[in-house]
Amino acid sequence: MKDMEYGSRRFSQLSQEAIEQAAEGILWFDSDGRIHMANNAACRLLGYSREELLTMTVPDFDPEYSAEDYKDKYWRKVRQLGTINFESFHRRKDGSIYPVEISSSYVHFEGDGYSCTFFRDITERRRVQTALQESENKLSAIINHHFQLTGLLNIDGRILMANETALNLIGAEEEDVLGKYFWDTPWWNHSRELQTELKQKVKQAAGGEFVRFEAIHPDIHGESRLHDISLNPLLDDQGNATHIIPEARDITDIKKTESALHQALAELEQLKNRLEDENVYLQEEIRLDHNFGEIIGGSKALKKILGQIEQVASTDATVLILGETGTGKELIARAIHELSNRNSRPLVKVNCAALPANLIESELFGHEKGAFTGALARKIGRFELADRGTIFLDEIGDLPLELQAKLLRILQEGEFERLGNPETITVDVRVLAATNRDLAKTIRKGDFREDLFYRLNVYPVTCPSLRDRRDDIPLLVKHFVDKYSTKIGKKIYAVPKNIMKALQSYHWPGNVRELENIVERALVISRGDKLEIGDWLPRVENGVHQTTIPTLPELEREHILKVLELTSWRVSGSGGAAEKLGLKPTTLEARMKKFGIRRM
Structure with a gap:
């Protein structure tokens, strides 16, 4: 029995010692708020002695409560709930006020009710x-005013935070996501x-990989908006992802600007190519050495x-320009263009054959x-x-029928x-066409x-053949003599009458082009200052002594044979019979077939 009493006293002493040594302040007060017990920490935190505290009530050091508030707001609540936890303020003896965290429990002892209250100073924590x-407010302000969409995910992909830019895109509040x-x-x-794709990309980021798409x-x-999105993992000291920062930047306008820039550059490139093509074409035309002044005759x-x-x-x-080969159809086309309102733009030539x-x-x-191979x-x-x-x-x-x-x-x-582009192109082009064919x-x-x-x-417009404008032959001969004299380096001052007569008597199947070729060759073989034609002279000049006058087809056949013999029966190519006659190789071959001309 004595041992039990001793043990009880011993436990009571230990309990009292623990209360006195506790870091938190401990107070016991009754239903009126009068203090019945205060430990050392309570005295230290409030700045009163124990004797002073035992004469005080709760409203004396807690400015949150009046005597009435204590009963209505505090005592009734602790008695009903048994234990309450809350934060409040205490006033020290020197009048200073500091924040406290309070935990109060209702205790029934010897027939009376008490509140056993633990409190601690939370000034530093506050x-x-x-x-x-x-710091969080500053960070939040920075993030929310960031023009990019951003936030924070855990490694499972759940949203921990989203900034206002991201939320405004979908018209949501943060608590919604x-x-x-x-x-x-x-x-x-x-x-x-x-x-599905994003779920996989979050998984990649959770594995420590930076992801962008x-x-x-x-x-x-x-309205659809294009975004540049990245998932950036936050790694710990071991290199493991702890969180993921998603970021998205609206690049719709940037892409539109880039597209517009690319379009502008493409248009500039197109214009550059066109100018280059026009320049190349015009240079080719210049090299052709044709001009309006070459329409010679009266x-x-x-x-x-x-x-x-x-x-x-x-x-x-x-305009459809008709006429035999070599009658000057291209010169007619050039003349029309030069006299037109379009002469500041190029005359573009296409030889369909x-x-x-x-x-x-x-x-x-x-x-x-890439429209076709090549x-x-x-x-x-x-x-x-x-x-x-x-x-x-x-x-x-x-021109092929399909075109x-x-x-x-x-x-x-x-x-x-x-070819290779479905976009329709509209042009304003005047068309001049020419042919030596019978289109009907x-x-x-x-x-x-x-x-x-x-x-x-x-x-x-029908171009007359040279045989229909024989009066122009002297003028044409003079023109070609002047033209090629400079090139060949010879001075020709006269054309003998018998040669001019022979040239005017010839029927000229190759028309002006054939005449030009004959004059050029004559300049090459001429030894003095007079034009010599040599073996090239058509036999028409001897026709006045003949009793039988040959027909035009016979003369043409004889002339073709003579040219073929002169060129060793070479039909096409440089120096070939077709070039000498001013004909296309296919035209010459057709006429050879017509006249039954074959090399023996």
Whole structure:
């Protein structure tokens, strides 16, 4: 029994000692707030002695309570709940006030009720909390005013924070998205495919990998906005991801600007290419050494043509120039262009017979890079080069039938498409066309469209053959002598009458071009200051002594044979018979077949 009493006293002493040594202040007070017990910490924290505290009530050191408030707000609550925890303020003896954290429990002892209250000074904690809150506020302000969308995810992909920029995009509050998986939020709900992709990318970031990609988000107005998105893992000292920072930057306007810039650069490149193409083309034309002054003559037939040129040049009418090979159809086209309102722009020439059938479409209409095998770069077609100018389609009768419909469309609507590009191009081009073919016969054979013929034949001009303007031969001979004398380095002052008579008597199947070739050769073989033709002289001059006058086909056959013998039966190529006669090789071969000319 004595041992039990001793043990009880011993436990009571230990309990009292623990209370006195406790770091927290401990107070016991009754229903009226009178203090019945105070430990050392309570005395130290409040600045009163124990004796002073035992004469005081709670409202004496707690400014939050009056005597009435203590009963109504505090005592009733602690008695009902048993234990309450809260923060308040205490006033020290010196009048200073400091924050405290309080834990009170209701205790029933010897028939009376008491509040056993533990309290601690939390001034330092409040200071740290305030500093932390200020830091968080500053950080939040920085993040929320950041123009990029950003936030914070845990490694599972759940949202811990989102800035205002991100929230404004979807018109949401932060509490609407906190705790949700990043891919299950309104930013991504518009695309299940994108949600699946994002889930995988978050997994990559959680593994410590920096992830970057582009994605489209609709804003609150439903407008699609392109964003540059990154997932940046935050790593601990061991290199393991603890959190993920998602960032998104709206690059819609940047992309539009880039696109506009690329478009502008493409247009500049297109203009540069066009100017380069025009320059190359014009340089080629300059090298051709043709000009309006080369229409030489004063015959009635030529004057009639010149009158037609003056009449039609000032209009935009399509002109079809007809005539045999070598009659000067291209010179007529140049004259029309030079006298037109389009003469500040180039005259673009296309020889429809000289281009391979598989390339003529590309030459006329252009092509994009990669449009066909060998299309290594974009090419501007001749029609596009001729925009606001004139295009001369020589040998139009040889244009492939499949391209005639496209040409008809340009004549009717001024529209076409480049090969490899569906975009329609509109041009303003005057068309001049020329042919030595009988188009009516070609139409009957089904090789030329009748509707295209009518569109081309708005204003037909027929170039007379040289045999129909023999009076112009002396002028032409003089012109060619002057032209080639300088080139060859010889001075020719006279053309014998018998030679001029022979030249005027010849029927000239190759017309002016053949005459030019004969004069050039004559200058080469001439030994003095008089023009010599030599063996090249047609036998027409001896016809006056013959009893039988040969027909024109016979003369033509004999002349072709003589040229073939002179060139060792070489038909085409430089120095060949076709070049000497001023004919195309195919034309010469056709005439050889017609006359039965074969090498023995």
